[in-house]
Amino acid sequence: MVENFPLKVGQKVPSFEIETYDPVSKDFGKFDFDKAKADQKWTILFFYPADFTFV
């Protein structure tokens, strides 16, 4: 899976799914990238080093 990574701008992002915590519903869930696309949504990913640090 690794040969085309990291992705470059202009490339297609492959399907992925990650576990989530939603602070609004205060519940666990999943973010499914394919579902976001199916719903015609943009996706913004915001990576940061670690919880309990100064983000």
Place this chain on the structure above:
Amino acid sequence: MAAEIVTVSTDSKFVHLAWQRSEKELEKVKYTMGSDSTGNLSRMFGVYDEQTGMDLRGTFIINPDGILLNAEVNFYNLGRNIDELMRKFKANMYMAKKTNEVCPSKWKDEGDVTLSPSASIVGRVHEALEKK
């Protein structure tokens, strides 16, 4: 909002919950907090630091067709400017509608000057940016 915003670190969803619950600064946070405990998603975007197991400060905008349109990565010690992120996001949405226009560096919102690349503005970009 036309976008799913997901904040991602390599912490587990349980730690996300605990942090959001205890940190007053995060009381009003409404973005989904994603857990990439394997680092696989982070590696895909080139932000995984194999030495520390943490993620660099990377921001990525992906359109509804799944194409990566913007990538910005900062080292640990530099925070990101949310206004600039929103500027890029708005510009991308605008250009998705107006496919023959491009947004110059000073573009902030709909109504600001855009450029329509063509032979006539080659060497005349300054004039094209001035007229409104």
